[in-house]
Ligand code: ADP
């Protein structure tokens with residue numbers, strides 16, 4: 001069974017169709033990259049997968065481990081193991097990083113019929129993971145992302161990923177102009193977490209990130225449609241040729 005199966009997905013925003021029939025099948029253990037020009041619908045796809053209500057699914061299906069993902073509330077999607085790394089991370093005033101994660105971890109555990117994690121055990125886990133992703137320990141007690149630098153936010157996103165251990169991680173890095181340090185933080189974090197129990201959907205405008213996170217499959221999204229699917233060499237080809245050829249064909 002596929003980890004994620006998208007079938008003929010059509011999505012509209014305020015009456016305008018943005019995604020025009022997406023098909024994508026991803027197995028666990030894989031990294032799929034979605035590349036495409038600005039405005040092609042990459043972030044729309046990410047947001048629809050996590051249940052953003054601004055986006056209306058007008059046709060099609062999304063299955064997560066065979067279950068209807070679109071029927072699930074956003075909270076349930078998080079609990080079954082879908083994670084979205086935000087292009088612009090949200091700040092959560094008054095809620096410490098550790099507290100936020102503890103609530104999230106326990107919600108996931110509860111969903112799977114497990115008891116809450118022991119407080120000491122949890123503290124050990126966050127400290128260990130903070131160390132692994134080189135997150136400054138002082139950031140653990142600060143409100144989520146509040147006043148964090150750009151690099152700290154990126155590191156915090158990867159930190160959350162490493163604590164929550166989602167089955168499907170969606171990273172939308174489009175247009176965010178990651179500097180080389182942030183790029184390495186994201187890439188190292190993802191590469192450390194690659195494994196048979198997890199899949200990644202890495203969304204990016206630039207090929208650069210994919211030099212560090214080498215994808216198994218690359219999809220090219222233009223004007224709401226996947227116009228080509230291939231292996232990592234497709235990303236390299238796009239870097240040389242750009243999207244113009246596809247855009248002309250779409251127009
Ligand atoms: P990408 O991430 O590939 O740059 P987006 O998915 O962000 O593209 O946007 C695709 C198209 O949908 C754009 O034309 C954008 O203006 C439009 N769009 C996306 N989200 C909204 C929204 N919440 N309201 C109105 N239009 C939107």
Ligand code: MG
Nearest residue numbers: 008010020021
């Ligand atoms: Mg269609």
Ligand code: MG
Nearest residue numbers: 042043174175
């Ligand atoms: Mg985007």
